[in-house]
Amino acid sequence: MKTYKVLTINPGSTSTKIALFENETCLYSKNVAHDASELAKYNKISDQLPYRRNMILDLLEEADISLEDVDVFVGRGGGLLACQGGTYLVSDLMYEHARNMQNGVIHPASLGPQLAKDFADQYGKQAMVVNPPDVDELQDLARMTGIKGVNRIIHLHSLNLKETAIRHSKNVLHKKYEETNLIVCHIGGGISVSAHREGKMIDGFDIVMGEGPMAPTRCGSIAVADVLNYMKQNQYTVDDIKPLLTKSGGFVSHLGISDAKELTKRASEGDSYAKMVWNTMIYQIEKCIGSMAAVLHGKVDGILLGGGMVYSEDLVQQIRQTCSFIAPVFAYPGEFEMEAMAAGAIRVLNGEEKLKEYTGKLCWNGFEWDK
Ligand SMILES: Nc1ncnc2c1ncn2[C@@H]1O[C@H](COP(=O)(O)OP(=O)(O)O)[C@@H](O)[C@H]1O
Numbered sequence: 025m026k027t028y029k030v031l032t033i034n035p036g037s038t039s040t041k042i043a044l045f046e047n048e049t050c051l052y053s054k055n056v057a058h059d060a061s062e063l064a065k066y067n068k069i070s071d072q073l074p075y076r077r078n079m080i081l082d083l084l085e086e087a088d089i090s091l092e093d094v095d096v097f098v099g100r101g102g103g104l105l106a107c108q109g110g111t112y113l114v115s116d117l118m119y120e121h122a123r124n125m126q127n128g129v130i131h132p133a134s135l136g137p138q139l140a141k142d143f144a145d146q147y148g149k150q151a152m153v154v155n156p157p158d159v160d161e162l163q164d165l166a167r168m169t170g171i172k173g174v175n176r177i178i179h180l181h182s183l184n185l186k187e188t189a190i191r192h193s194k195n196v197l198h199k200k201y202e203e204t205n206l207i208v209c210h211i212g213g214g215i216s217v218s219a220h221r222e223g224k225m226i227d228g229f230d231i232v233m234g235e236g237p238m239a240p241t242r243c244g245s246i247a248v249a250d251v252l253n254y255m256k257q258n259q260y261t262v263d264d265i266k267p268l269l270t271k272s273g274g275f276v277s278h279l280g281i282s283d284a285k286e287l288t289k290r291a292s293e294g295d296s297y298a299k300m301v302w303n304t305m306i307y308q309i310e311k312c313i314g315s316m317a318a319v320l321h322g323k324v325d326g327i328l329l330g331g332g333m334v335y336s337e338d339l340v341q342q343i344r345q346t347c348s349f350i351a352p353v354f355a356y357p358g359e360f361e362m363e364a365m366a367a368g369a370i371r372v373l374n375g376e377e378k379l380k381e382y383t384g385k386l387c388w389n390g391f392e393w394d395k
Pocket residue numbers: 036211212213214240282283284285286288331332333334335336337358359
């Protein structure tokens with residue numbers, strides 16, 4: 025089989041991760057944490073592009089890696105209009121949508137397609153994006169809300185959720201992803217809880233719209249009336265409170281920190297507030313898992329937990345105790361995002377999967393009665 029070299033690029037809110045793969049084998053990886061004051065210098069996310077690009081180039085030079093040898097550049101997606109799952113070519117249109125954050129979500133993941141395409145163009149290669157957070161495979165029943173014309177379009181940690189589900193289906197259930205029903209969670213800075221039915225994410229809790237459990241940086245679901253009262257009491261505008269959805273909610277709102285390791289340390293040292301915040305977040309994750317079990321009509325082959333907080337034995341043990349009545353709980357601490365990006369590109373290069381074209385049109389565009 026032909027071998028391919030794939031450079032994967034994952035820009036996060038506080039870090040940039042890069043990894044070089046030869047087919048499935050990781051030859052090099054680096055995770056650089058950014059100083060908050062460095063990133064704060066940039067007004068807009070896209071203004072960070074030259075800084076992140078130069079940092080990547082410096083790292084690769086240090087490691088004696090030449091970009092000329094790379095066959096394909098893959099970036100974590102973001103900023104895109106809702107699309108189906110799969111591996112996409114970074115076209116000029118996708119580049120523009122990522123740069124403008126066309127879906128209105130302000131998150132550095134949108135730098136992924138831009139960095140990948142800039143490098144690819146320079147070296148005459150292709151740039152790709154695999155299962156961006158904008159993948160939306162909701163079933164129709166999961167779309168409607170109680171306000172006419174307000175329908176759900178979802179954002180999830182699709183890259184890690186799908187790769188975890190694909191691996192678990194293959195290695196543990198000895199089946200294809202398309203033959204299994206799974207509840208898959210990513211429990212990191214943001215938290216995804218999602219229902220996968222036969223290879224499609226048919227429902228879940230949005231990670232950037234204030235749904236689902238509270239997370240280190242996110243407020244999660246709150247009664248609408250409570251939010252309206254909170255705004256009225258404090259004379260806040262929509263723009264004042266929006267950061268609670270993705271930046272300053274959850275642990276940050278309660279304790280001013282986003283690091284779960286620090287929070288659990290405080291809890292273990294007797295800080296009862298920190299302990300309550302931790303246990304409440306876990307309780308809310310469990311409630312969400314329960315509702316995804318109902319979405320799957322109780323036919324669940326497994327509950328899979330991924331993300332950084334899954335390194336916590338206490339979190340896994342609590343969820344296992346509460347949710348094992350639904351299905352066995354499996355822990356996959358950390359994430360497979362870099363591996364997932366490489367694997368997605370390799371599947372296309374090997375001809376196992378078709379490279380998709382980003383249409384720039386929503387893959388779901390409302391109910392007929394809303395038009
Ligand atoms: N042993 C642990 N116990 C509790 N939290 C942990 C542990 N190890 C890592 N974490 C937490 O995981 C979070 C980061 O998760 P990660 O999935 O890397 O985040 P992101 O979604 O931002 O990529 C941090 O809050 C970190 O403190």
